[in-house]
Amino acid sequence: MLDIAIVGKGPAGWSCAMTARMRGLQAVVIAPQNDNGLLRSAERIDNYPGMPQASGNAILDAFREQALAMGAQERSGLVRQIMPMGESFMLLVENDVLEAKAVVLAMGAARPVLLPGEEEQLGRGVSYCATCDGMFYRGKRIAVLSASQQGVEETRFLAGLASEVDYYSLKRHQTDGLEENVKVMAEKPVSIGRDDAGLILMTDQAVHGYDGIFVFRAAMPLNMLMAELETEGSYIPVDRQMRTNIPGVFAAGDCTGKPLQVPKAVGEGNVAALSAAAWIAGRDNAG
């Protein structure tokens, strides 16, 4: 079992990992490969003490390198769900399950807005995981709805199974390198539904029927990530120890609310790590 699972590889996540390592704890930083969109595009950040006028890229790369050098582990993949299991937490990372003593949520401020009907059809033809569910669509017609280039990678895999794939961009991104049986669509997805023949995708121009619809985004809606988690709008309320309403689950950085700033995220990651360390110590002593 892991000590601390850290969801998100921004400044809060890496700062949390460093302090966890300093306290001798295992720390695994989990996030999709192509993440940190907004900070990666920041050309210059003036107010992070110690790295004057650094770019967002330089900050993220320096933090990551420092945390890995201290023994933090990194794992690529979207955390799809977190389940409290009494004494520990199970994390569904793509198609794998990790178990951790404590969880620190540090996945940034970006919260996806689902399409109407998407949540209702999830598990009934709508899937967020190509490796989990791709096999069900061998020889079938599917749609991919993707918010980033990550969807291109997933679609390469799906195109080897499905007979036809329609690729829709939820946000503008590069779609080079897709297989011949993939058609890049210019239409904008509007809603998902179902009729007698199967799934329906309504776009701004037409209605299409599919056997399956895969949706790829860099983040999960909070209520789907962890049903028990209290939220305030799109943020996770925390106290000064960075505790959420769930014992053993802490949050840090932009996901806890404004200001959305690198120094604030770094400080909150630091505090969350120490609160998680204290929580793990109490848990291990009690057991």
Added chain:
Amino acid sequence: MLDIAIVGKGPAGWSCAMTARMRGLQAVVIAPQNDNGLLRSAERIDNYPGMPQASGNAILDAFREQALAMGAQERSGLVRQIMPMGESFMLLVENDVLEAKAVVLAMGAARPVLLPGEEEQLGRGVSYCATCDGMFYRGKRIAVLSASQQGVEETRFLAGLASEVDYYSLKRHQTDGLEENVKVMAEKPVSIGRDDAGLILMTDQAVHGYDGIFVFRAAMPLNMLMAELETEGSYIPVDRQMRTNIPGVFAAGDCTGKPLQVPKAVGEGNVAALSAAAWIAGRDNAG
């Protein structure tokens, strides 16, 4: 009038100054010359993101340089008292008065323990300020009680006025370079009192009479710094916006409580600056 007066030149103070400057506000960092004792002596800090394995000195120097390059101002001197004056705050810095729209307290965790009787005799022969009160002791016998080398500087000035000076160390420090009429005492001060002839200093070995007693420490007790300020033990309680109980007064870093960590202090300084900026904007719009 200044925008933000920042009391303390540790990580929280410099981080606050940087973010204040980024928001186009004046920021003056005020602290005694010889400060940051504990962090200055830290040989290696592992968990400050962006400066792997840096010493406390390297961190403090880098932060200061970055903040000054951004236009923050620095002022040497102990802030002895802060008075809310309706729309602004008056700060007594040694013998000078500064006026600021907002105040950020960032003076670290070190809270001085006063000697028994010290507070009662303050202003009645006991003084914290050589430049303010030195003139009253021309040709008289005085004692200096000092917690740091800063006291040596002050005593050089006092020795030119007083006839005799007894120098007591409250904490071990270098006392080289004192004038001929200064006697460095080995005794430890225990309490301050008064009899018919004047002030009395009781030490671990004897009782001495003086016309005046000067006490030099790097920090003020919170209740003397700002009578209205709510405290919890030796810490200043704050909310997630780093607000104290006094509107326009914010706190950041070690003085707000544990964990006493550089990343936490940096994050809190960042948030305090933005909260102070919002407070100033509201104040200026109302006026």
